[in-house]
Amino acid sequence: MxxxxxxxxxxxxxxxxxxxxxxxxxxxxxxxxxxxxxxxxxxxxxxxxxxxxxxxxxxxxxxxxxxxxxxxxxxxxxxxxxxxxxxxxxxxxxxxxxxxxxxxxxxxxxxxxxxxxxxxxxxxxxxxxxxxxxxxxxxxxxxxxxxxxxxxxxxxxxxxxxxxxxxxxxxxxxxxxxxxxxxxxxxxxxxxxxxxxxxxxxxxxxxxxxxxxxxxxxxxALVPIRVTESWVPELKGITIPDALARIQGPTGPVLLERREAVLFAHFGLTGPAILDVSRAVARHQGPGLLDLVLDFLPTEKRETLDQQLQSACRAGRRQVVGLLPPTIPRRLAESLLAASGIAPDRMGPDLSRDERHRLLTGLKALRLPVAGTLGFxxxxxxxxxxxxxxxxxxxxxxxxxxxxxxxxxxxxxxxxxxxxxxxxxxxxxxxxxxxx
Structure with missing residues (x-):
């Protein structure tokens, strides 16, 4: 058959x-x-x-x-x-x-x-x-x-x-x-x-x-992010093991946030926290530009950092760059001072209240305008x-x-x-x- x-x-x-x-x-x-x-x-x-x-x-x-x-x-x-x-x-x-x-x-x-x-x-x-x-x-x-x-x-x-x-x-x-x-x-x-x-x-x-x-x-998605600030690529190779990254509009709500490592690169930023929030950049369809907002000290409250910085400034004539928490690499500290409009040789006792608040914003809520991603x-x-x-x-x-x-x-x-x-x-x- x-x-x-x-x-x-x-x-x-x-x-x-x-x-x-x-x-x-x-x-x-x-x-x-x-x-x-x-x-x-x-x-x-x-x-x-x-x-x-x-x-x-x-x-x-x-x-x-x-x-x-x-x-x-x-x-x-x-x-x-x-x-x-x-x-x-x-x-x-x-x-x-x-x-x-x-x-x-x-x-x-x-x-x-x-x-x-x-x-x-x-x-x-x-x-x-x-x-x-x-x-x-x-x-x-x-x-x-x-x-x-x-x-x-x-x-x-x-x-x-x-x-x-x-x-x-x-x-x-x-x-x-x-x-x-x-x-x-x-x-x-x-x-x-x-x-x-x-x-x-x-x-x-x-x-x-x-x-x-x-x-x-x-x-x-899960892609490095490019930013417009020209000083960021100069920090290539610096890694912050524990940082909080957020994507949000200039005045809008937080679209996505992630706490993980952040790595500075020649094009902008990468690392797990950056890759995770990149989805919000890729999917953004609303008007206006987006900002990448970085908190380099997510375990510290801003008020506590302010008190610590004030105490350090009163403790003696040392440069402000040396008064920041040790988890902030020296090159990053210098860049944050510059981004905050503070002279690199500024002494602690001479730091004004306005300068101190700008520096705290750089540490806890640094805003970097997003230029895009590195694509597929x-x-x-x-x-x-x-x-x-x-x-x-x-x-x-x-x-x-x-x-x-x-x-x-x-x-x-x-x-x-x-x-x-x-x-x-x-x-x-x-x-x-x-x-x-």
Whole structure:
């Protein structure tokens, strides 16, 4: 008796071999689906290799209930009592956090870490709950994924850019340069537009639009900020480990704030606090310019600092620059004096009340007009993408086109720095792979 051939070449074609696509392929193949993973560049996981300064911040332990899955050291600065399960991860995504709920239930932080540990990647927890491989090698994270994928039946094809995805009966035809592949389902996991050198050039948006999806305008997020003040680049290399960064209009409310490290650079400012508030710069559509407002001493009240500065000024004839708290680097102190209109050799006893108040403002609320960001070329993630209200959160399947699923950065999901965006990629990839 002749057996009918399958109606499609494969059960699922996964577009994009980044974090979300690799996990989706692993999961679908382990569920006995016939899987083809297509990557347009010459090798998978390029962005994984670049991430976290080539260390790869796998996830964040603030969503971890069981620290026992961590085999490596745990930074004393991390407070395990802050962990609140999936809710902690969801909060990092703001309005999009609720959509992530089902994906995080499918693959939570604990299971994510256990997955990498089971493939030989020992993990550790650093400050603010950031989880890294003990080796500090992103290559080990990618190797673990490829190792597990290699044990499955999934086929991987690199150098295979997709020209078009078309409906074909109850499935899809995926047009490549030299062939066409048919599939019952498609998972779109090609990323956004951040770090376009990795191949993430927004290809997925055109495919999604082809099937009627709305694309929230992509903007660069987790990206360094440029400022107009010419003296800021002169402080290149200075890091303030604990600062509060705010984005606000000249007279408007605070749009976003974050307390973390701030780093001065030749173009302006970067560091975790700056990258996190950059989302507000990218998404700003109102009138007028924005200001980056910096508090270099977030643990100190202005009134307390004022009293301390007055006492120091009365204590003897020392230059004001030497009277500032030791956590303020000398070069920054000199620049703050200049920005406050105070002579560099001003002596403490001669400091006027008005000068003292201007200096305190420089320390606690330094306003730097924002000139923009470094754009997608230096953005770690994309803000914007496929509109979430057109996607089923429980399966990541399109509400407009049955059989089309989404995973990772192509969705309108972007979270804080610290491993949150990788966790969203792992979890949405796993859920999409479970649903095909």
């Amino acid at each position: 002749e057996v009918d051939s399958p109606p499609f070449d494969v059960d699922a074609v996964i577009l994009g071999a980044g974090a979300a696509g690799l996990i989706a392929a692993i999961r679908a193949a382990e569920l006995d689906r016939r899987v083809l993973l297509l990557e347009k560049t010459r090798r998978p996981g390029v962005k994984i290799l670049m991430s976290g300064g080539t260390r790869c911040n796998i996830t964040n332990a603030r969503g971890l209930r069981n620290l026992g899955v961590i085999s490596g050291p745990i930074d004393p600065a991390y407070d395990p009592h802050e962990a609140r399960g999936a809710q902690s991860i969801q909060q990092a995504f703001g309005a999009g956090g609720r959509f992530l709920g089902p994906a995080l239930r499918a693959l939570n932080v604990e299971r994510t870490i256990a997955l990498f540990e089971s493939e030989g990647v020992a993990t550790k927890v650093e400050g603010n709950g950031k989880v890294f491989p003990v080796s500090d090698r992103a290559a080990d994270v990618l190797h673990a994924l490829l190792q597990r994928l290699g044990r499955s039946t999934a086929e991987v094809r690199c150098n295979s850019p997709v020209r078009e995805v078309e409906p074909l009966g109850e499935g899809f035809a995926i047009r490549l340069a030299d062939s066409t592949v048919t599939a019952r389902r498609v998972i779109l996991a090609v990323g956004g537009q951040s770090f376009p050198g990795c191949g993430t050039t927004g290809d997925g948006y055109a495919i999604a639009r082809r099937f009627g999806h709305t694309i929230v305008e992509p903007k660069p 070329a230096k953005a770690e993630v994309t803000s914007g993408g496929v509109a979430l209200d057109e996607v089923e959160a429980d399966t990541l399947e399109s509400k407009l086109c049955p059989g089309l699923h989404f995973a990772g950065e192509v969705l309108d999901l972007d979270g804080l720095i610290g491993g949150y965006n990788f966790q969203a990629a792992w979890s949405t990839g796993w859920l999409a792979g479970s649903s095909v």
